[in-house]
Amino acid sequence: MIDQYATAQRGPTPTGPTPPCRGSRLPVRADAVRFLVLVVVFVCAACGLVYELELVALGSYLIGDSVTQASVVLSVMVFAMGIGSLLAKRMRTRAAVGFGLVESALALVGGMSALALYASFAWLGESRGAIVAFSLAIGVLTGAEIPLLMTLIQRVSRQDAGAAVADLFAADYVGALVGGLAFPFLLLPWLGQLTAAMVTGGVNVVAGGALVLWLFGRDLSPRARWLLLTANVAVLAVLAAAAATVGDFERAARSAVYGPGVRVAVHTSAQEIVLTGGAHGPLDLYLDGRLRVSGRDEYRYDEGLVHPAMAGPHARVLILGGGDGLAAREALKYRDVASVTVVDIDGEVERLARRDPALSALNAHAYRDPRLHAVVGDAFTWLRHAVRTGGDGRFDVIVSDLPNPGITSSSKLYSQEFYGLAARALAPGGRLALHGGSPGADPRAFWTVDATVRAAGFRTAPYRVPGPAGGFAGGPDRTKRAGGGAARQDWGFLLAARGGAAPVPRLAADAPRLRSLDPAALRADALAAVRARPRWAADLPPSTLVHPRYGE
Numbered sequence: 001m002i003d004q005y006a007t008a009q010r011g012p013t014p015t016g017p018t019p020p021c022r023g024s025r026l027p028v029r030a031d032a033v034r035f036l037v038l039v040v041v042f043v044c045a046a047c048g049l050v051y052e053l054e055l056v057a058l059g060s061y062l063i064g065d066s067v068t069q070a071s072v073v074l075s076v077m078v079f080a081m082g083i084g085s086l087l088a089k090r091m092r093t094r095a096a097v098g099f100g101l102v103e104s105a106l107a108l109v110g111g112m113s114a115l116a117l118y119a120s121f122a123w124l125g126e127s128r129g130a131i132v133a134f135s136l137a138i139g140v141l142t143g144a145e146i147p148l149l150m151t152l153i154q155r156v157s158r159q160d161a162g163a164a165v166a167d168l169f170a171a172d173y174v175g176a177l178v179g180g181l182a183f184p185f186l187l188l189p190w191l192g193q194l195t196a197a198m199v200t201g202g203v204n205v206v207a208g209g210a211l212v213l214w215l216f217g218r219d220l221s222p223r224a225r226w227l228l229l230t231a232n233v234a235v236l237a238v239l240a241a242a243a244a245t246v247g248d249f250e251r252a253a254r255s256a257v258y259g260p261g262v263r264v265a266v267h268t269s270a271q272e273i274v275l276t277g278g279a280h281g282p283l284d285l286y287l288d289g290r291l292r293v294s295g296r297d298e299y300r301y302d303e304g305l306v307h308p309a310m311a312g313p314h315a316r317v318l319i320l321g322g323g324d325g326l327a328a329r330e331a332l333k334y335r336d337v338a339s340v341t342v343v344d345i346d347g348e349v350e351r352l353a354r355r356d357p358a359l360s361a362l363n364a365h366a367y368r369d370p371r372l373h374a375v376v377g378d379a380f381t382w383l384r385h386a387v388r389t390g391g392d393g394r395f396d397v398i399v400s401d402l403p404n405p406g407i408t409s410s411s412k413l414y415s416q417e418f419y420g421l422a423a424r425a426l427a428p429g430g431r432l433a434l435h436g437g438s439p440g441a442d443p444r445a446f447w448t449v450d451a452t453v454r455a456a457g458f459r460t461a462p463y464r465v466p467g468p469a470g471g472f473a474g475g476p477d478r479t480k481r482a483g484g485g486a487a488r489q490d491w492g493f494l495l496a497a498r499g500g501a502a503p504v505p506r507l508a509a510d511a512p513r514l515r516s517l518d519p520a521a522l523r524a525d526a527l528a529a530v531r532a533r534p535r536w537a538a539d540l541p542p543s544t545l546v547h548p549r550y551g552e
Helices: 002-010 030-063 066-124 128-156 161-215 222-244 246-258 298-310 326-331 347-355 357-362 379-388 408-414 416-425 443-455 519-531 535-539
Strands: 262-267 272-276 284-287 290-294 316-321 339-344 372-376 395-401 426-437 458-465 491-498
Touching: 030 066, 030 128, 030 161, 066 128, 066 161, 066 222, 066 246, 128 161, 161 222, 161 246, 222 246, 246 262, 246 272, 262 347, 272 347, 298 326, 298 395, 298 426, 298 458, 298 491, 316 326, 316 379, 326 339, 326 395, 339 347, 339 379, 347 357, 347 372, 379 408, 379 416, 395 416, 408 416, 416 426, 416 443, 426 443, 443 458, 443 491, 443 535, 458 519
Parallel strands: 316 339, 316 395, 339 372, 395 426
Antiparallel strands: 262 272, 272 284, 284 290, 426 491, 458 491
């Protein structure tokens, strides 16, 4: 974080040893003050990186596309840090007061940033502008820190500029390391995004205030001391009040986003899970704010995804994703299914699918069936391990019930490498079924999925299932966001097999009675999907791990 300031420091900083300021009246020896200043650099760097990661995480959660949000936050912050470094030149003559005020402002802005961003999303429906604004503000304040600290450390230590910069670099980088590791492994799982930012702000203002008021307080005028003390106490009071009411705020924000019927809201290491309704109305399941299941009509999606793949051998079924148990419910309707393996990254989804009365009723208590085996793990990692440990030809049917390919974090699950692993896990004559998004709403993404599956050695047959007339609900990411009010869209699926002719989407002779699918409609929808294939789809390159294509 400090390298943005090096140029600004070379100009105004003397090149030789700098004696302590004669007017300074320090409470401890100069070498102890220098050490304490470096400790504060360490703490401020850790806090600054937590703010930065908080913005990236919230941007990815609220808006999606983590690569874009990380790029926006990082580029804006680095640019703003340069501006802050230049602005700090005006405060070098009163470096102690300037640093104290900067830390108070940074603690307030950074500590309240997560709450403000979530409020913007919940009540205004938009957070992109707020993310840019907070990135800019935090960057400017962070950029002003090092020039002021450089001035303070030169005031108390006989040290040339090169050695001082080296010390500041070391403290800054180590602090950034600690902050970067503390955020995902300590702050986020223990405190959550909102409280973590507030606690970080509290640490930030205490560290900055202690440095100025204790170490350099004797050089301050009474007015400056009271100004800094009042500012620090006010910031701590605001952060403490916000932390004390964060639970009420989260409940109000969830009601604004999901409606008043929120029954379950859980933060896990993978996502936020919200259940609404179910007790006195249709159940809705949201993952990271996106509607994953709508109890009104989810059967349309799950029947369309699973049953065409069951036309053929289907004794051994693998479901990638689908921790809600709904795809498993459809597969278990066949009496000759010997085993169903469900691999989902979030064990909390599985727990709710087992124990929540409304969700377990919706999946027909699939997890009670002894034929179902549940695994908590990343689908890509699990599939690669299964293939490496002798899992070739293990499954007759693989159902990929995963988030849309347009979500950056799931792009690897729609890659050529992923489908290559799936091909190896399929038994001869086996079939792969997957959801590829909406061919009408995002045709490029859907046909890129098709091109990617074909590049892995499959023959494909696209088909689509009409969405509900009242809106888009039922499959992965069925609406753009919670409360998005998306218009009706069709679900696009691909049925794939290796070798021979392309598979034909149809229903098995022993298929159970279905609510939304019939053989004639399925044939018509499959034919319509083939006819709708655009000419340019034949030239689409596949998406790979090193070159994901879905964001293009």
